[in-house]
Amino acid sequence: MLFGGVRPFVRGDVDGFFGLALDNLVQLLLIDALCRSPYVLGFSDELVRGTILPGAAISLVVGNLFYSRQALKLAEAEGRDDVCALPYGINTVSLFAHVFLVMLPAKMAAEAAGVDDPSRVAWQAGLLACLGSGLIELGGAFVADKLRRITPRAALLSTLAGIALGFISLGFLFRTFAHPIVGLATLAIVLLTYFGRVKFKGGLPGGFVAVAVGTALAWAIGLAPDGEAPTGSVGLMLPVPVIGDVFAALSRPGMLAAYFAVIIPMGLFNVVGSLQNIESAEAAGDRYEVVPSLAVNGAGSIVAALFGSCFPTTIYIGHPGWKAMGARAGYSVANAVFVTLVCLSGTLAWITWAVPVDAGMAIVLWIGLVITAQAFQATPKEHAPAVVIGLLPGVAAWGAMMAKSGLRAAGMGNPDQPFNEALIEAFPADTWIDGAFALEQGFIFTAMILATVTVLIIERKFTVAGLWLVAAAALASTGLMHGYRWTIGDTVLDVFAPWRHPERLGWALGYLAMAAVLFLAPTVTEPDDAAHGP
Structure with a gap:
């Protein structure tokens, strides 16, 4: 089947799908683990798997389908068959920032104030942060170039790197050495694949190999499975609007002011970071219009908040890599289908039971390393x-x-x-x-x-x-x-x-x-x- 003479799915989309789907799966596993952990947010299974994850699925579908169609239209307009869709998913840095800098402080403040349901207050604070980030991204689509001109790249990237180094890399480095058999083995695979610039025979993605090996080792040494097997978790969980809770967050005295210093900069980071990724795609030969690309990115985050997810979406870094892998437009649609099935069917409960966070933590550690390294690599040496x-x-x-x-x-x-x-x-x-x-x-x-x-x-x-x-x-x-x-x-x-x-x-x-x-x-x-x- 062709779209205006362009094939919507090619062999390279399979490789691209595994990479992007695994990346998004890691984010979903992190959301599930951090939100449900009694040591972090302590949200109920019903809230996480019945509201937050379906909301995240809707937000990912919005962007993945748009960027896939955008790629097909560009390919048709320019008569090319090598156009790659912009990769898109949940924003890793915002995920950690919203958990540790917004929701966890909100939960602690609510507990200290004697609120009956501090978890709901924390969730509503996350909705507010996600909505605010989306609105900034949407508005920033029209002023992104000006924002980038007044703030040096070193300032934007180093601030991002500070969050990545502290809240992502160091925490997962501690966990790596707490469970060294799984942690160090998977770290070796990730470093070999992404820094050693090699690939596994048979075309297996390095991230997939790392998670598979990590899962096998976790089962072998008793880290997995995590508790009893889920019961009654599989079933259709449709996303439901939570506009009432969004308004409750907006009307809660002092909540917006309390997290203003996180929401504004993180929203600006998402705007500028996405803009840089669009520029990276252009350098690889795929020139996408800035305004609609950034606007839909912001719309995805707004939809996430309105349907219960606290986690903004973003245009991912790495478009040239996906394109070199042979991915075109189909990998984006396949990712949307995969995420929808996982989040709306309740099967993520089985995945988190069978695949511990330890199996994928090397990938997250790698993300933190790359973000930190980029702050030095993508700025002038004198800065x-x-x-x-x-x-x-x-x-x-x-x-x-x-x-x-x-x-x-x-x-x-x-x-x-x-x-x-x-x-x-x-x-x-x-x-x-x-x-x-x-x-x-x-x-x-x-x-x-x-x-x-x-x-x-x-x-x-x-x-x-x-x-x-x-x-x-x-x-x-x-x-x-x-x-x-x-x-x-x-x-x-x-x-x-x-x-x-x-x-x-x-x-x-x-x-x-x-x-x-x-x-x-x-x-x-x-x-x-x-x-x-x-």
């Missing part, structure tokens, strides 16, 4: 210091989260031993834990601004750098950066805290002091390249 500075806030935020997890494990963070100011004095002085708690709040803004300022200083655009620091002072003065308050078991963003606690204006004043230095720099300094080298 490397800016990349390092942009990495630090994300790693620091992860460290602060780990410190608080350790305190809760030690029996603190409950009504009998709540978190409070005395906690700071309990830490050794040289840990400066109060600085870590402050840096954790709005760290995405902090990373972007510090990396941008560093790039501008490297390029000797001192006045423009000063203006960015004035913007940082404004954010700090409103509490969107660094302002935090104590809850029973956490430290959370406290908007407008500096106006209630004038001593917390120190961060804003610090940024203004930095700005003053840079505004004065053109008159009190002169170039000194000879002293510092290239």
Whole structure:
């Protein structure tokens, strides 16, 4: 069957399908594991498998079908048979950001406030974050080029890398060495395939081999199966709109303000990242229109939120790789069918029972490594210091989260031993834990601004750098950066805290002091390249 003279499914689509479907399956496994884990969100099976996963399926179908048709139309218009559809799926970085930076804090805050159903509050916070991200992506489709021009690539990629390094790579590295037989064996396969640039005989995708070997080893050493076999899990689970819960999240006092510092930057990242992936496709020979491509990407995230999923979608990196593999338009449709069957039939319960997260964690670790490496590889060499500075806030935020997890494990963070100011004095002085708690709040803004300022200083655009620091002072003065308050078991963003606690204006004043230095720099300094080298 032809579409305007173009074959919609070719042999290469089989290979492309295995790669993309496995990638999406890993995301679904992560969603299921993190959402249901009693140590993370503790959502019920009904909420995860009856609402969140069907909502995710709808969002993936929207994009996969659009990008497949888009590829067929481009092939027909240009008379080519080598056009590859844009790869699309759940955004890995947003997945972790929404779980650990939005839903988990919302759950903890609700528990501390004595809310009857903290899991529902956490889920509604995730819906709000997903909806906000989608709206930003949709609106960003029309201004994406301007956004990219005012923010250096080093700032965008390093901020992303900080999240990847802390919240993705390090956590899964710990898990790798906690279960080394499975973790290290699958890591070897992933590194061999993706960094060694080899392929397995017979055309088996490296990711498939890693998961298959990891699953076999997990069963052999007793990591799998995970508990008793599911009962009564298979059956049709149709997606249902959850507009009431979305409005409940929007109307909940303080919820939007509490997670504004996560929603806005993550939405911007998705816009710019997707734009870069469209450019990558163009470099590979497939020129897609920017506005509709980005708009549908945003629409997918909005649909996800309206149907119960907390996880935005995105145009994936790697179009040239899928194209080189021989994939065209059919692999995208096949992926949509696969995800729909898995999510709506309840069979993911059996997959998660039989295939532990450990079997696929090397792939996720690889994703974190690639994102971090890209921050250095895709930016000018002279901007490397800016990349390092942009990495630090994300790693620091992860460290602060780990410190608080350790305190809760030690029996603190409950009504009998709540978190409070005395906690700071309990830490050794040289840990400066109060600085870590402050840096954790709005760290995405902090990373972007510090990396941008560093790039501008490297390029000797001192006045423009000063203006960015004035913007940082404004954010700090409103509490969107660094302002935090104590809850029973956490430290959370406290908007407008500096106006209630004038001593917390120190961060804003610090940024203004930095700005003053840079505004004065053109008159009190002169170039000194000879002293510092290239």
